[in-house]
Amino acid sequence: MEILIAILIGVLFSVATYLILTKSLFRVVLGTVLLSHGAHLLILTMGGLGGKSAPLLGEEAANYTDPLPQALILTAIVISFGMTALLLVMTYRTYKVHQTDDLDQLRGRSDE
Amino acid sequence: MxxxxxxxILLPMFIGTILIFLAKKHRIQRVIAGISSIALLIxxxxxxxxxxxxxxxxxxxxVGDWSAPFGIVLVADMFATMMVILSSIVGAVCLFFAFKTIHSDREKFYFYPFYFYLLTGVNGAFLTGDIFNLFVFFEVMLISSYVLIVHGGTGYQLRExxxxxxMNMVASAFFLVxxxxxYATTGTLNMAHLGERVAELGQEGILNGVAIIFLFVFGAKGALFPLYFWLPKSYYGPPAAISALFGGLLTKVGIYAIIRTFTLIFVHNPSFTHTIILYLAAGTMFFGVLGAVSQFDFKRILSFHIISQVGYMAMGLGVFSPLAIAGAIYYIAHHIIVKSALFLFAGATEKITGTTDLKKMGGLLKTHPWLGWLFFISAMSLAGIPPLSGFFSKFALILSAVQEQEYFIVAVALIVGVLTLFSMMKIFMYAFWREPTIKEEDINKKEMFGLLRPIIPLVVLTIGLGFLAEPIFTYSLGVADQILDPTNYIQAVLGK
Amino acid sequence: MKNNLSLHTITRIAVFIILSFSLYLLFAGHNNPGGGFIGALMAASAIVLLYVSFDLKTIKSVLPFYYPYFIATGLILAMGTGVSSVLFGYPFLTQFFKYATLPILGEVELTTALVFDIGVFIVVIGVALLIITTIAEDDA
Incomplete structure (x- = not known):
């Protein structure tokens, strides 16, 4: 299970890297989204996978999963939610102001 | 307790929230913001x-009465509190400068709330004792900085x-990694507990790997070589008050995090990690100053100088002796104050001449002597001329490197010092010497003193840091001793 | 959009189901799966459904809220629970709970964490709707 997830994380990271290196603004945004997904999955995997009980009182199970990675991921998801929203609005505004979403044309001129 | x-942390957060309600009334906003920034300093x-x-x-x-290492702890040691003071000083000064320069349209679009949220994030990052909490406060700081840096939404700002x-989102993702x-290696995220566990663990290979990822993350946020490329262009765009706050403060939070993690947690193999930091510091200093030398724009020269001076701070950590760390801490204090002052001078000259291009300015010393000489003091301090603060901090750094026989970094630091002086003189000669470009009747004395008034405390501080070098350096040595001996920190947090 | 009868009818019913489920999630959040954040996202999605099926102007006249104030109110509420523990001499953010018997509801667990969660709920609703309406208004 861990190996499968590790491969999945690797795929997410490589796709994200590819997208971030493309020219289109919107694809770059998607790339950062996938990158944070990969990182969140990694945290989850690092806490240990396996069919243990939910870390809630009253379950009376023999062993519980580690709740900390879940708390960390929840926080990280909320943060990346906010970041992505901001970045999307910025992308949209950049597109409107510059009339292009091609990063090649958004390099800036040498005289400024 | x-x-x-x-x-x-709470005061700026609370004020920021209150200011959301008052967003449309910019006069009340200014009063509340001004008073609370002074309160924060106190x-x-x-x-x-x-x-x-x-x-x-x-x-x-x-926090929340959850005992360490399970809950989040806030830890104030001498290093953290010193950084909080510096951030409050710069926060207050840049705010008062913003009153004079920020357009009232910008004020209505939540400038002040995000300004205070930025301070929340910065102070939180300094005071937290939990490394995940550090991530959270970093993000609070960064998301406010994204808003402030794009605030106003000109084409240039949006693009850069x-x-x-x-860049920062990629770095944040790697922070999580x-x-x-x-967490998988040590099973804890409390920094004191991490310091203890890393020492016991003996898993050198994997810890080196983790340390390098952390160095990458904080290096990207603190503009270390080779991850500094985003800095000069993005700091050029926003208004001077914001550039000054960013230039003075934001990269230093990255440096603070590097110093904190590499003195408390990753001290298992200094000959590997700290040597890498030393070479990165050399690259940062050298290429940063070369960038500055090649520029002809007031703000851009200053932005490139941030990079080269981040190198000096990293150098202190790389040399890794008490004197070097003390020098680095002194340098951070000096840099935060002087760099913000210089950015504010750039803003003041921009307001007066309407440009930041050095070739289009000239003769400001004749028309605005106060501006010229105050700038001169700050520039000399940055370049490290005695008896100003830059000299003593650089002297300590170079002396410690000589003591540790790292002659390579000494050579780089001295060359960079000369080039810094050169580019500061370039600004002075182009902007303040030559024939005046402004006519006598256009000079507005009252406006100029309004602009200068917020900057004067910073200039006084840099002179003070120089003349009071003895007590301040003793304090820096105390800070260095404290962070180089983590047992004290670990005991205070874990209570053993 | 044209007057789409089936969408409007279903929206009117579905919005109430979603909103009540979001409230359930908010109150279940302390000891069971749920919580302020997820509940608020669900409530926001209900309101977004309203925006989609009717148009922006109609819903604005029905719900004349200024969403930044939501964010500020929620933040103050959440911060207030943290600070209230300071006033009683406990560390910042200490949470308390007590079992109480209320009419109709019977025995319930009252916690200060719930107040915090309501704060989060309000903030997240404000954030989500502010983002969506800002982008949507710009197009119109």
Whole structure:
């Protein structure tokens, strides 16, 4: 299970890297989204996978999963939610102001 | 336990929230923001004093009454409180400069709330004792910085901020990756507990890997070589008050995080990690100053100088002796103050001449002598001319490198010092000498003094840091001793 | 959009189901799966459904809220629970709970964490709707 997830994380990271290196603004945004997904999955995997009980009182199970990675991921998801929203609005505004979403044309001129 | 510790974080957060309600009334906003920035400074100084007076010189707070290492702790040691004071000083000064320069349209679009949220994030990052909490406060700081850097939304700002945001989001994702590996390896995220576990663990290979990812993350946020490329262009765009705050403060939070993690947690193999930091420092200094030398724009030269001076701070950590760390800490204090002052001077000259291009300015010394000489003092301080603050901090750094026989870094640091002086003189000669470009009748004395008034405290501070070098350096040595001996920190947090 | 009868009818019913489920999630959040954040996202999605099926102007006249104030109110509420523990001499953010018997509801667990969660709920609703309406208004 861990190996499968590790491969999945690797795929997410490589796709994200590819997208971030493309020219289109919107694809770059998607790339950062996938990158944070990969990182969140990694945290989850690092806490240990396996069919243990939910870390809630009253379950009376023999062993519980580690709740900390879940708390960390929840926080990280909320943060990346906010970041992505901001970045999307910025992308949209950049597109409107510059009339292009091609990063090649958004390099800036040498005289400024 | 001292709830006072939360005040540098809670006060700006509370004020920022209140200011959301008052967003359309910019006069009331200014009054509240001004008063609370002064209050924040007083709180910060009192906190530093309380920490200095306490028996271990560390105060901790277990938030929510969850005992460490399970809950989040806030830890105020001498290093953290010093940084909080510096951030409050720069925060207050840049705010008062913003009153004079920020357009009222910008004020209506939540400039002040985000300004205070930025200070919340910065102070939180300094005071937290939990590495995941550090991530959270970093993000609070960064998301406010994204808003402020793009605030106003000109085409240039949007274009360059996009790169800044993407760069930082990638670094944040790697921050999470590093945290995941660290948690899997050590099973804890409390910094004191991490310091203890890393020493016991003996897993050198994997810890080196984690340390390098952390170095990458903080290096990207603190503009270390080779991850500094985003900085000059993105700091050029926003108004001077914001550039000054960013230039003075934001990269230093990255440096603070590097110093904190590489003195408390990753001290298992200094010959590997700290040597890498030393070479990165050399690259940062050298290429940063070369960038500055090649520029002909006031703000851009200053932006490139941030990079080269981040190198000096990293150099102190790379040399890794008490004197070197003390030098680096002194340098951070000097740099935050002087760099913000210089950016504000750039803003003032921009307001007066309407440009930041050095070739289009000239003769400001004749028309605006006060501006010229105050700038001259700050520039000389940055270049490291005695008896100003830059000299003593650089002297300590170079002396420590000589003592540790790192002659390579000494050579780089001295060459960079000369080039810094050169580019500061370039600004002075182009902007302040030559024939005046402004006519006598256009000079508005009252406006100029309004612009200068917020900057004067910073210039006084840089002179003060120079003339009071003895007590301040003793304090820096105390800070260095404290962070180089983590047992004290670990005991204070874990209570053993 | 044209007057789409089936969409409007279903929206009117579905919005109430979603909103009540979001409230359930908010109150279940302390000891069971749920919580302020997820509940608020669900409530926001209900309101977004309203925006989609009717148009922006109609819903604005029905719900004349200024969403930044939501964010500020929620933040103050959440911060207030943290600070209230300071006033009683406990560390910042200490949570308390007590079992109480209320009419109709019977025995319930009252916690200060719930107040915090309501704060989060309000903030997240404000954030989500502010983002969506800002982008949507710009197009119109």
């Amino acid at each position: 001292s709830n006072f510790l939360t005040l540098p 709180v910060a100084i009192y906190l530093a004093y309380a920490v200095y007076q306490s028996p271990d010189q560390i105060i901790t707070l277990e 901020s996009f790169k800044y945001v993407v 590093a945290l995941a590996y660290l």
